[in-house]
Amino acid sequence: MMPLPTPADRDRLRLDQWLWFARLAKSRSLAARLCSAGLLSVNGVAIAKPHHPVHVGDIVVLPQGGWRRSVRVIALGARRGPATEARTLYEEIDVPVRLRELKPEWAPLLAEGDAPDQSAQLPGDP
Numbered sequence: 001m002m003p004l005p006t007p008a009d010r011d012r013l014r015l016d017q018w019l020w021f022a023r024l025a026k027s028r029s030l031a032a033r034l035c036s037a038g039l040l041s042v043n044g045v046a047i048a049k050p051h052h053p054v055h056v057g058d059i060v061v062l063p064q065g066g067w068r069r070s071v072r073v074i075a076l077g078a079r080r081g082p083a084t085e086a087r088t089l090y091e092e093i094d095v096p097v098r099l100r101e102l103k104p105e106w107a108p109l110l111a112e113g114d115a116p117d118q119s120a121q122l123p124g125d126p
Helices: 015-021 027-036 083-087
Strands: 038-041 045-047 061-062 067-073 088-091
Touching: 015 027, 015 061, 027 061
Parallel strands: none
Antiparallel strands: 038 045, 038 061, 061 067, 067 088
């Protein structure tokens, strides 16, 4: 009887699992939702399923926060380890690209010259 291959012996891994192992997604369910939403691409092809296989050498493009990151898969990994171990699973191939300018919704309230007066007191304050 042949032994089952361990994760380190595999030549491919599910995309959602690899994203989680590489700490590019906080949870595996979040990684699966990113895949299902069609927000990721592997080797230039948009991915719509979390079970898409990832191989060593593949290029994965993903959104992370307000940035778009492009990474090359260096290793598949066997577990979700510490950040230092996760960083060995990929390499950045491009500088992250800003997707949009993130502005807090309250920014217009604190526009230059409109800052509240610090000397003003609320009614009822001594």
